[in-house]
Amino acid sequence: MTRRCVLCEDDGGRTVWRDARCRVVVADEPFPGFCRVIWNAHVSEMTDLDAGDRDHLMRVVWATESVLRAQLAPVKMNLASLGNVVPHLHWHVIPRFADDSHFPQTVWGARQRDPAPRSLPPEFADQLSRELRRALAARA
Amino acid sequence: MTRRCVLCEDDGGRTVWRDARCRVVVADEPFPGFCRVIWNAHVSEMTDLDAGDRDHLMRVVWATESVLRAQLAPVKMNLASLGNVVPHLHWHVIPRFADDSHFPQTVWGARQRDPAPRSLPPEFADQLSRELRRALAARA
Numbered sequence: 001m002t003r004r005c006v007l008c009e010d011d012g013g014r015t016v017w018r019d020a021r022c023r024v025v026v027a028d029e030p031f032p033g034f035c036r037v038i039w040n041a042h043v044s045e046m047t048d049l050d051a052g053d054r055d056h057l058m059r060v061v062w063a064t065e066s067v068l069r070a071q072l073a074p075v076k077m078n079l080a081s082l083g084n085v086v087p088h089l090h091w092h093v094i095p096r097f098a099d100d101s102h103f104p105q106t107v108w109g110a111r112q113r114d115p116a117p118r119s120l121p122p123e124f125a126d127q128l129s130r131e132l133r134r135a136l137a138a139r140a
Numbered sequence: 141m142t143r144r145c146v147l148c149e150d151d152g153g154r155t156v157w158r159d160a161r162c163r164v165v166v167a168d169e170p171f172p173g174f175c176r177v178i179w180n181a182h183v184s185e186m187t188d189l190d191a192g193d194r195d196h197l198m199r200v201v202w203a204t205e206s207v208l209r210a211q212l213a214p215v216k217m218n219l220a221s222l223g224n225v226v227p228h229l230h231w232h233v234i235p236r237f238a239d240d241s242h243f244p245q246t247v248w249g250a251r252q253r254d255p256a257p258r259s260l261p262p263e264f265a266d267q268l269s270r271e272l273r274r275a276l277a278a279r280a
Contacts, residue, residue, distance in 0.1 A: 045217050047206045058198055066187045076227060077185050080220035084236060084244035087216060096224060104224035106248040 007088040008042050016129035017136065022057055024064055024132060026125050031094055031107055032118050033072050035128075037061050039089035046081060046089065057091070063135040064093045067128055072120075078106065147228040148182050156269035157276065162197055164204055164272060166265050171234055171247055172258050173212050175268075177201050179229035186221060186229065197231070203275040204233045207268055212260075218246065 006012065013025030013036060020040070027034045037060050039049070046054055065077050074095030081091050096103055099116035121127075146152065153165030153176060160180070167174045177200050179189070186194055205217050214235035221231050236243050239256035261267075 045205070045209070046219065047202055047209060047217075054198075054202065055195070058194075062187055062194065065185070069185070069187065076222075076224050077187075078220070078222045078224070079186065080218070080222070080246075082216075082218045082220070082246055084216050084218070084246070106220075106222060106224070106246065108246040108249040 005042055005086065005088050007038055007086055007090060012036060012038055012090070014125055016125055017060070017132040019136075021053065022060055024060060024128075026128070027092075029107075030115075031096075031100060032120050033068050033074070033095040033124070034107075035064050035068065035093045037064055037091040037093060043089045044083065044087045049089075057089075060132075060136065061091050061093060063132055067131040067135060068093065068095050070131070071124065071127060075103070145182055145226065145228050147178055147226055147230060152176060152178055152230070154265055156265055157200070157272040159276075161193065162200055164200060164268075166268070167232075169247075170255075171236075171240060172260050173208050173214070173235040173264070174247075175204050175208065175233045177204055177231040177233060183229045184223065184227045189229070197229075200272075200276065201231050201233060203272055207271040207275060208233065208235050210271070211264065211267060215243070 011025055013027045015023050015025050017024040022037060022039050024035055024037050027036050039057060043049060072095045075098050076096040078094040078096055079091060094107060101111050101113060101115040102109060105112060151165055153167045155163050155165050157164040162177060162179050165176050167176050179197060183189060212235045215238050216236040218234040218236055219231060234247055241251050241253060241255040242249060245252060
């Protein structure tokens with residue numbers, strides 16, 4: 001890379017799971033439960049990874065989606081790998097709620113309303129971490 | 141489903157590849173090369189599929205990304221499974237260009253400029269179809 005990359009320099013959130021290849025962080029975003037799964041190495045596109053690495057990263061994305069659904073019961077999950085601003089491979093894993101600030105628009109679209117107050121339980125991140133360890137133990 | 145679903149009733153674009161489980165369509169969107177990979181059955185979330193079906197769908201997404209990159213040389217690929225409006229599993233596979241109407245914002249975000257004119261070659265869809273058949277032949 002020619003410029004400094006924030007996801008090379010920083011975890012990008014509160015890390016709740018990691019292995020040698022990728023990490024799961026709880027993002028500092030105004031959408032409760034918004035997580036990111038971040039490839040540790042500076043790679044831009046999914047098709048820059050080999051098939052084994054792609055499968056590994058997606059296994060972590062599916063585990064994150066599963067645990068967030070079980071914890072938060074969102075009306076919809078949103079998944080996206082964009083990287084237009086930070087071209088370092090990362091997946092947004094976003095639980096969506098009918099009364100969140102943007103639903104049914106994307107979180108990058110037009111704000112629809114003041115969101116209903118929804119606070120995560122204090123043990124949210126610890127529980128997410130524990131459930132991810134359990135879900136990914138066989139393969140980590 | 142209780143309401144009519146547009147992706148159950150219609151292909152959702154110009155179909156360039158399909159098998160019994162999913163299809164690839166060129167979408168009618170003002171972003172050249174914007175494709176969608178659509179699961180044929182009415183399922184909402186990736187984690188509603190079993191692992192084999194998930195892997196199959198993603199293999200088609202990676203093939204679509206690979207062929208679009210080779211054909212169009214975008215500055216970035218954007219991938220997203222959202223479904224807030226149409227909760228029938230589909231992946232947006234979007235080649236992005238620095239001079240498109242929204243870059244570096246998402247295609248769902250704020251428009252940045254009048255886009256540079258960029259027309260696809262007339263054989264684009266046929267070539268995409270041919271390359272997808274080739275890439276996916278071993279597994280289709």
